[in-house]
Amino acid sequence: MTWMQDTAEQLKKGAFLMVKGNPMTIGWGQFGVLWSKPTFSVYVRQSRYTHSLLKDSDTFTVSVPFTGTMQKELASCGTKSGRDVNKIDALHASLVPARFGAQDGFAGCRYHIECRIVYRIDLDEQLLSDETLRNRYYAEGDTHTMLVGVITGVWEEAE
Numbered sequence: 001m002t003w004m005q006d007t008a009e010q011l012k013k014g015a016f017l018m019v020k021g022n023p024m025t026i027g028w029g030q031f032g033v034l035w036s037k038p039t040f041s042v043y044v045r046q047s048r049y050t051h052s053l054l055k056d057s058d059t060f061t062v063s064v065p066f067t068g069t070m071q072k073e074l075a076s077c078g079t080k081s082g083r084d085v086n087k088i089d090a091l092h093a094s095l096v097p098a099r100f101g102a103q104d105g106f107a108g109c110r111y112h113i114e115c116r117i118v119y120r121i122d123l124d125e126q127l128l129s130d131e132t133l134r135n136r137y138y139a140e141g142d143t144h145t146m147l148v149g150v151i152t153g154v155w156e157e158a159e
């Protein structure tokens with residue numbers, strides 16, 4: 001399997017969106033080719049601390065765990081906020097330095113997808129034509145911002 005297939009599979013369980021040392025669990029992500037470049041897009045609700053960190057950041061990194069690993073870390077980084085706690089310290093985890101100019105990764109993950117942000121847009125829930133989805137995801141507002149990252153490099157850690 002390729003890193004793209006592995007990542008798409010792992011996103012069902014979660015991966016870490018890394019910005020300024022704060023890991024946030026994500027389940028949404030999108031590979032693509034935009035402006036003739038390989039891209040990875042992430043979707044971050046406006047209430048997340050990560051959303052505020054991204055305002056001051058030109059890059060993000062997505063760290064993808066080995067299959068079946070990091071369940072505790074994914075649960076914690078998907079429920080606790082970097083506003084209240086340093087999640088890396090609380091988990092006795094560590095960062096690995098970026099290799100392609102983006103953000104440091106979550107150490108011990110299989111892949112690190114480094115991205116330079118080239119486009120940001122707040123989703124307009126009124127444009128989501130499926131009412132069931134609109135009610136399920138945006139009853140409280142708090143829409144997602146889509147951030148498109150041009151992939152600057154992908155690298156692997158040994159298991």
Ligand SMILES: Cc1cc2nc3c(=O)[nH]c(=O)nc-3n(C[C@H](O)[C@H](O)[C@H](O)COP(=O)(O)O)c2cc1C
Pocket residue numbers: 013014022023024025026027028029043044045047048049050051074075077078079080081082083
């Ligand atoms: C499996 C899983 C997937 C998630 N996917 C997303 C996502 O794609 N976008 C998002 O905004 N929040 C997502 N969340 C919620 C955030 O991870 C959660 O609100 C987190 O505590 C935010 O951390 P922060 O405040 O440090 O940014 C997900 C949570 C879990 C458990």
